[in-house]
Amino acid sequence: MTDELTRWITDYGYWAVFFGTMIEGETAAFLSGIAAHNQLLSYSWTMLFAALGGIVSDNVLFLVGRFSGSRILPRFKRHQNKIARVQQLIRQRENVIIIGIRFAYGMRTVGPIIIGASKVNPLKFLVLNIFGGAIWGCGIVSIGYFVSSIVLRLPIHSYFLWAMIAIIFILLLLFWFKKKYRSSKK
Template identity: 75%
Template structure:
């Protein structure tokens, strides 16, 4: 890595983790875990910033759903069966869904909107969202940290190591996406 890029990561890495977790999610948190393993960022702070980014974005999306969900959700004509199914699951397993929705591929953004539109108690959502966000931050950042650790332990050239790390992350992402679709 170049010194300039390394300096950029150490200077702006926590903010990149926070906003990346808000906007994109898993990839930003995973790559931040890789940076923490390479001692460019402090591992506990990376988990915290990733969790906070997820918590903030999910709370914003929840309130969008809470106040405007009845106008937004009907516009997703192709997905009405899925939306209805998620709303039914929310009614049956509200606490679990609030905590786990961020782990559900394809529902990361629309999930909190659906939960808000289901008129879940905002305080209850806030508390359970903190728990879910903390779990998500720890798990995804740790995956990046420990997968990076395993790959970097291989006796190969560092450029090849980064290439392999990216390939493994992409393959893992595609695998998990296909599993979720099933």
């Protein structure tokens, strides 16, 4: 890493982890795990701030759903079947859904809104969300930490690693643009 990036991470690291996990969850938590492995951040503090960021953002989204869900959810016209399915699952397995929704692909943002709109008890959501957020924060940061340790053991040159990261980034961008293009055509 460059000296400037290293300095930025050490100066703002935990706040970056906290706000990063609020905005871009898994990516920020994974990258913070890499920073912890490189000893730019404390592993335990990184897990704590990642979990807190996820917990706070999910609670805010839950409250949005609780107070505005009936106005917001109908706007997702293409996703009404998925929303109805999640609402049915909430009625069947409320505790499991509250803890696990953050792990379901495509549900990171809308999941807590649906749960809030389902009139789940706020205290129950808070307690289960803390539990789920702790599992999520520790898990994703740990994955980043251990992936970093494996990658650093590989006998590759740094330019090859940067090329692989660039290729993965470009593929993710292409996937995102393709998905956005498809959704705009519907």
